[in-house]
Amino acid sequence: MAGLTRDPVLGINDIKEKEEEIKIDKKHTDKVVLVREEGIQGDREMALPAGNSIHRSGSRPQLDLSKAAIQGNFEERNPTILLPNQSDDISHLALDIGGSLIKLVYFSRHEDYSSNDKRKKTVKERLGISNGNRRSYPILGGRLHFVKFETNKINECLDFIYSKQLHRAGLDSSWLTEAPANENAIIKATGGGAYKFADLFKERLGVSLDKEDEMNCLVSGANFLLKAIRHEAFTHMEGRKEFVQIDQNDLFPYLLVNIGSGVSMIKVDGDGKFQRVSGTNVGGGTYWGLGRLLTKCKSFDELLELSQRGDNRTIDMLVGDIYGGMDYSKIGLSASTIASSFGKAISEKKELEDYRPEDISLSLLRMISYNIGQISYLNALRFGIKRIFFGGFFIRGHAYTMDTISFAVHFWSNGEAQAMFLRHEGFLGALGAFMSYEKHGLDDLMVHHLVERFPMGAPYTGGKIHGPPLGDLNEKISWMEKFVQKGTEIIAPVPMAPPGTTGLGGFEVPSSKGGTLRSDASALNVGVLHLVPTLEVFPLLADPKTYEPNTIDLADHSELEYWFTVLSEHLPDLVDKAVASEGGTDDAKRRGDAFARAFSAHLARLMEEPAAYGKLGLANLLELREECLREFQFIDAYRSIKQRENEASLAVLPDLLMELDSMSEETRLLTLVEGVLAANIFDWGSRACVDLYHKGTIIEIYRMSRNKMQRPWRVDNFDVFKERMLGSGDKKPFIHRRALLFVDNSGADIVLGMLPLARELLRRGTEVVLVANSLPALNDVTAMELPEIVAEAAKHCDILRRAAEAGGLLVDAMVSNLDGSLENPSSVPLMVVENGCGSPCIDLRQVSSELAAAAKEADLIILEGMGRALHTNFNAQFKCDALKLAMVKNQRLAEKLIKGNIYDCVCRYEPAS
Ligand SMILES: Nc1ncnc2c1ncn2[C@@H]1O[C@H](COP(=O)(O)OP(=O)(O)O)[C@@H](O)[C@H]1O
Ligand SMILES: CC(C)(COP(=O)(O)O)[C@@H](O)C(=O)NCCC(=O)O
Ligand SMILES: [Mn+2]
Incomplete structure (x- = not known):
């Protein structure tokens, strides 16, 4: 620490600027190696730069390959591992x-980025993570995409398959390259077209279609979705969408009503156990076919859009029309009830041209939806079934259609039966066909293995707006520039539509059906499903079933509006940082612009329909922002800021440690917790804090923050924590076996806050696992960055050094202590594990396998920061002792959550429950 005088770090008033004048906001020009992300449709990825072991798949990282199956003896020390992505017999495409x-x-598939990361290897050894599961074949790691085309535009579909080389499925990873077409390639297909177009597929693509039973596929697709996707099913009544948590153990029986061209009604009793109990020929094809004839519409969407401006009373015969404006109350029919669809057309001397196409479309839509709703109910009644799931593309995520069906089911069953809809409504058959491939292992996937992402332009649907498939980022950016306007006025792929596209439902006249219909792609509301078999449920959650990560409920509209404004306002600054992190080149600026368009488009879309991407919480929004940055290849927007803050903080760490060491144990514990809270002020995601950073150096702000620390904090369980740690009276101090420290920000936060706390635990004989992000998010420290920070800190601290050595963090272990004596290896270890996230928040239902393994021995967890301890997990209950530490850096959150003010602190301690 050349040039440093021994000034205390804590509570100093006369600050000497020993550490260079490092202003935090200094611009930088560091170049970051790019990692190619998934293009709009592009699945190709470039290899990562050497030494970077974390797979950046544009999603949660493919953390490791630990679920690969072991070939041969499981007990062997270095068994041969069959990598999930290396199987030759994996097929990639299924059709309906x-x-x-x-x-x-x-x-x-993901590319195979086998880990050479020493940290990972050591941590695996230390934590005893085995390298295999006992399956005969591995679960796939990769992404599932959902795409649709009109059958009469089958050539577009064939072109799409060809352009993405999907017909070469079944080959090894060379399927992305120019490998010769596989003459024997077989693609699973269901639906009538599997027969009708078999020759065309053979002729054009050289592939054979392997026909799968349609009902079988529908059922296995539905069962998979209902079991594996958390927010798949929802109810839709009077414009309100509500996701339903399906209990896997209480799923059957249910009635599956698939409304495609025709309608199938299937009683489902289990996996592969079903019976087609009914159906009707009056279905989606009827609406579209009859509607086209009667209105001259050119597309299904146009027809549906017309219905939104329609008034069916001009064409339907209502009860009131028959009863002279009166209700037929004796049998429960109001005057506005439809007595006879299209009934008015018989009594008047009008021709087709005399009716508004809008009214015809609505009348037809209601006729068909009610009819299906009613027949469904009757079949549910026949078999005593309470739950009806509706699928098929007739529904098209259209609020009014769903309301109408729900109303019919509710009306006829007197509320006994419930209509539910599926987000992947039209893909049941195709998904089922995909499932019918052997050895994909997909049916073994669980909710926690799947992460859904919404990259711009996904899914590809063909047609006018979207153009040809976008092969690379450049094409994607051009497309964004062309179609997605900046700001909130977006025309594609997430066009704005006035809210309230639904009406009263039921037999009443809809009050408001809105204007424009959302474009096909966005209305699908399905993203890309990332299959990450290595994710696990955090084992220390007291009750994973009731666990809800989000604290802030965005179903509250004012809350939603507030956070949307915060994120929108933060956007220009974020773009600046992101562009600077990539050297400020023209390319970076262009990507920055595309990112801003994309993220604004997401915000606008969600503002209008918050449940469009599934249940929405603040954590999802913050994660979406990070994902969106990665989509435009901004790998680490705060990289150089983080580096600067780390350096400045490391420079004063030795002084801080000396001061701490001169304190009594009790004072030290308090000072350490206080230090964590004070240093948590370094948060580049908080507008208030960023404003503050312009006012001083890191150390000045740190000291100011420390000086302002005053107990009691707004939430202050420190005394209970202290008693647990140090004992009191006849209570003995409790020494935890292993502590998991969920760390937050880089710089002072980790170096002057969490590391000294970790050191204290180590000193007491508690093993410490630092749990950090797998991918960058804001200025959060990542697992990959931590070993270097620890190594720097360890240069000045014996406790940290020995623990880091014991934990395998110091790769080139030092041979002697600071004082020159021989190494004393008897320290408890300090380890680092990645959490499986690339977000400022953490959903503990989906964490890395190494974190899950580390958790098994842990009896204390410390969650730090607003994202991890307040926005998420504030109310989470754990099986072990838990300490939640954060400074609240947002006024509204402070008021709402702790009835306090910005910069108030939370020290919430909860003993094992
Ligand atoms: N873009 C579209 N083009 C044609 N029909 C559509 C479109 N979007 C939704 N639909 C509706 O979806 C129905 C087809 O649903 P789907 O589940 O795909 O059944 P099928 O397998 O019989 O084609 C059509 O009859 C129509 O009512
Ligand atoms: C993104 C964050 C959760 C990160 O906070 P941290 O976890 O680092 O304490 C936080 O900065 C945040 O909620 N920011 C948005 C609100 C604001 O600008 O005030
Ligand atoms: Mn943070």
Whole structure:
């Protein structure tokens, strides 16, 4: 620490600027190596730069390959591992070729980035993570994409398959390259078109279609979705969408009503146990076919859009029309009830041209939806079934259609039966066909293995707006520039539509049906499903079933508006940082612009329909922002800021440690907790804090923050924590076996806050595991960055050095102590594990396997920061002792959560529950 005088770090008033004048906001020009992300449709990825072991798949990282199957002896020390992505017999495409639409489900694999990361290897050894599961074949790691085309535009579909080389499925990873077409390639297909177009597929793509039973596929697709996707099913009544948590153990029986061109009603009793109990020929094809004839519409969407401006009373015969404006109350029919769909057309001397196409479309839509709702109910009644799931593309995520069906089911069953809809409504058959491939292992996937992402432009649907498939980022950016306006006025792929596209439902006249219909792509509301078999549920959650990560409920509209404004306002600054992190080149600026368009488009879309991407919490929004940055290849927007802050903080760490060491144990514990809270002020995601950073150096702000620390904090359980740690009276001090420290920000936060606390625990004989992000998010420290920070800190501290050595963090272990004596290896270890996230928040239902393994021995967890301890997990209950530490850096959150003010602190201690 050349040039440093021994000034205390804590509570100093006369600050000497020993550490260079490092202003935090200094611009920088560091170049970061780019990692190619998934293009809009592009699945190809470039290899990571050497030494970077974390797979950046544009999603949660493919953390490691630990679920690869071991070939041969499980007990062997270095067994041969069959990598999930190396199987040759994995197929990638399945089709459902229906009367109206072709549905594709295809799978793209992750490249194999086997880990050479020493930290990972050591941590695995230390934590005893085995390298295999006992399956005969591995679960796939990769992504599932959902795409549809109109059947009468089958050539577009064939072009799409060809352009993405999906017909070469079944080959090894060379399927992305120019490998010769596989003459024997077989693609699973269901739906009538699997027969009708078999020759065409053979001729054009050289592939054979392997036909799968349609009902079988529908059922296995539905069962998979209902079991594996958390927010798949929802109710839709009077414009309100509500996700339903399906209990896997209480799923059957249910009635599956698939409304495609025609309608199938299937009683489902289990996996592969079903019976087609009914159906009707009056379905989606009827609406579209009859509607086209009667209105001259050119597309299904146009027809549906017309219905939104329609008034069916001009064409339907109502009870009131028959009863002279009166209700027929004796049998429960109001005057506005439809007595006879299209009934008015018989009594008047009008021709087709005399009716508004809008009214015809609405009348037809209601006729068909009610009819299906009613027949469904009757079949549910027949078999005593309470739950009816509706699928098929007739529904098209259309609020009014869903309301109408729900109303019919509710009305006829007197509220006994419930209509539910599926987000992947039209893809059941295609997904089922995909499932019918052997050895994909997909049916073994669980909710926690799946992460859904919404990259811009996904899914590809063909057609006018979207153009040809976008192969690379450049094409994607051009497309964004062309179609997605900046700001909130977005025309594609998430066009704005006035809210309230639904009406009263039921037999009443809809009050408001809105204007424009959302474009096809966005209305699908399905993203890309990332299959990450290595994710696990955090084992220390007291009750994973009731665990809800989000603290802030964005179903509250004012809350939603507030956070949307915060994120929108933060956007220009974030773009500046992101562009600077990539050297400020023209390319970076262009990507920055595209990112801003994309993220604004997401915000606008969600503002209008918060549940569009599934249940929405603040954590999802913050994660979406990070994902969106990665989509435009901004790998680490705060990279140089983090470096600067780390350096400045490391420079004063020795002084801080000396001061701490001169304190009594009790004072030290308090000072350490206080230090964590004070240093948590370094948060580049908080507008208030960023404003503050312009006012001083890191150390000045740190000292100011420390000086302001005053107990009691707004939430202050420190005394209970202290008693647990140090004992009191006849209570003995409790020495935890292993502590998991969920760390937050880089710089002072980790170096002057969490590391000294870790050191204290180590000193007491508690093993410490630092749990950090797998991918960058804001200025959060990542697991990959931590070993270097620890190594720097360890240069000045014996406790940290020995513990880091014991934990395998110091790769080139020092041979002697600071004082020159021989190494004393008897320290408890300090380890680092990645958490499986690339977000400022953490959903503990989906964490890395190494974190899950580390948790098994842990009896204390410390969650730090607003994202991890307040926005998420504030109310989480754990099986072990838990300490939640954060400074609240947002006024509204402070008021709402702790009835306090900005910069108030939370020290919430909860003993094992
Ligand atoms: N873009 C579209 N083009 C044609 N039909 C559509 C479109 N979007 C939704 N639909 C509706 O979806 C129905 C087809 O649903 P789907 O589940 O794909 O059945 P199928 O397998 O019989 O084609 C059509 O009959 C129509 O009512
Ligand atoms: C993104 C964050 C959760 C990160 O906070 P941290 O976890 O680092 O304490 C936080 O900065 C935040 O909620 N920011 C948005 C609100 C604001 O600008 O005040
Ligand atoms: Mn943070």
